[in-house]
Amino acid sequence: MADPYTWRVVRFSFTQASLSALLSILLAIPMASCLFHRRFIGRQTLLSLFAISMVVPTIVAILGIVVVYGRNGWFTTLFGSAFPLYGLGGILLAHVFFNMPLAVRVILQAYQLIPDAQWRLASQLGFSRWHVFRLIEWHYLKKSLPGLFLLIFMLCFSGFAVVLSLGGGPRSSTLEVAIYQALRFEFDLNKASYLSLLQVSICSLVALAVYRLAPPLRQDISVYQGERLAMRSSRLANGVDALVSAVVLLWVLPPFVAILSPALSALFWQSLWQTDLWWSVWHSVRIALPSGLLALLIGLSIAALARTLRWRQRGDWWAQKLEQSGNLVLMVPSLVLATGLFLMFRSVGISIKHAYWIVVWVNAVMALPFVLRAIMPTIYQQEKRFRHLYTQMNVVGMARLRLEWPQIRSAVAQGLAYAVLLSLGDLGVVALFGSKGLETLPMYLYQLIGSYRVEQGACVAVVLILLCLTLFYSINRLVGGRRAVV
């Protein structure tokens, strides 16, 4: 593999993934702070939209971005000249659209861990927003940043439809293109696994570097979260909030408007009458719910194990490794994982008739990093809070869960909702196993677009997004309770 092109691709992927991750996080930090401190009309809707941006099927997001920034797009109409969409600019535009909202939500979760007392103190001392941020908030949210960076980095490093479509030519590419080519066109399993290994190694190196730079993780005991206290707001803080919100909203909202606009067309109401549509909705939900639950179960087990380890002397190291191993799965292309499983199942004589369970399982594993990101901090925190109580009073088993449930349920709901959504949006895994009863909504969408029916596909995308919103909302309400951050 002395091929210079491969290394050029690696270098390019590295740059675009790092930039995407940095840009997403740099915008997400002030946005999260603004969303935490302020209440305004549409805040809830915005947060829900943020939750689903990452499951918008890539082709739909690309077309949405093109409607806004393309040659005949709104941008061109407004400013008279076209946006340089094809190239690094377009790739960053799309990647930040997918990932910055996710980053905002993850950072907002870190805010939930800041104890009440600190806000009270800050309020009494008359801290400004900047003081609060520097002296309090930063210490909590910086813990979530390395993991978040890695998550976004890996998502951008590996996915390839966006990079190819908006990259402007084969100069912009990712390793996964070569992996896809080796697997699908050449059926060269050795080459595919070699390239996957290369990808895993590079991602691992990045992971090592990031964790090395990361501050050592220390958990704080914090108490029950109560009322939100208003901080002193200066003109500067108002200005920064306004500026950041404007940038973020201009980035995320116009493509969403473009994506959702087919809902107003007559075609949308016609496509609702297609029985195929509802079958695919059913197939999607039938896969997504169990796989979400499975992901949650695995996630909770890892979390429980990791926190028990932390309890031990020198257990921290193991706990950390365990937690990081949850991210590992993102480094492996899902197509490779699915192919491997396919071959493995075949060699032990399990036929493709069980494709349903394989898809559920692979989707669950692929969602694991997101679940861990959602539940880990809260679960650690509870352990820190209750540790002494547990040892003194000999509280074990279910009793612990009952004690902690009110504190962790909103995080658990969040993790479950993410996993369900990811599985709902999945295409790669299910397409490989494609068989009767597995025609999911994204597959239906691609089928339409794949036979000239772009407009109908856009309508199905609206249905997919509405389904995601509904599921996200109801899971958070049902599992997370009334106080859940939706």
Place this chain on the structure above:
Amino acid sequence: MSFKSFALSATALLATSLVSADTLTVYTYDSFASDWGPGPKIKTNFEAQCDCELNFVALDSSVGILSRVQLEGDASEADVLLGLDLNVMEAAKQTGLLAQHSVDTSSVTTPGGWQDDHFVPFDQGYFAFIYDSEKLANVPTSLKDVVENQDLKVIYQDPRTSTPGLGLLLWMKSVYGDQVADAWEKLASHTVTVTKGWYDGYSLFLKGEADVVLSYTTSPAYHIVAEGEHKYKAASASEGFYPQIEVAAMLESAPNKALAEEFMQFILEPGFQNMVATGNWMYPVMDNVDPLPEAFTSQPQPTKVLTLDAEQVAQNRQAWINEWLEATTR
């Protein structure tokens, strides 16, 4: 495996062995089997004559069919693969999984006739650049025009990940021969983007992102017949068109060989051939069909058909892809 799932799979196994006597399983790509594709009608027509059940298993793409069968090996439940194309035939043959057919293909209308003992063609078309006649004034009339007109914004598909992309690679090679690298470099300077699949590129074109997009000569027929839209047209190519021929093959391990053989025969009969034009938006491969809608006959017909030898393609594909990569990333 728990007892329950064992019992389940045992029942499933029993169930399939009971019905498999008269079930034909055909692997195809998704849009072929979809409600609006030719699949459902072909199923009805075939079932009327065979007294059996025809099941389509829809996979994500034409290469998806091949890789699925490669994964399954001789344990595959498929009888027939429907939807491979000219350029993966050699690779498919080399898997050793395909059986020979006994279909008489002497009246097949593909350019140069058809002689192949593994594959039976079922539809055909030509790769072409599509443009919007209301917007584009300076219409290209040859592949050279597309390559050399620096003002023409072009979208095509990646030959590493898509069938039309590979088609363009071969088209360019057969027109430019050894000078193809220079041509690619010229094309790269006014290429908007190179997409992963046909649909990405085509939908970007429909949104107005490019003047021309690589697709099929029959694409305008879809817009005319299904949407009543006449503005999309296929640019002619004076050097000749490169063909796309879609083929079917039987598996050596087919659970139901007799039915598979019957289906292979059926492919060239009107019950199948009449469905491909407005179902799959391609030309039939036989003359025994109903007259085609005018939307099809009014499309540019090739003055010359360019083809490269299948073995040569299989041998050189990677080298040509590298040549393309080298030239476009220079």
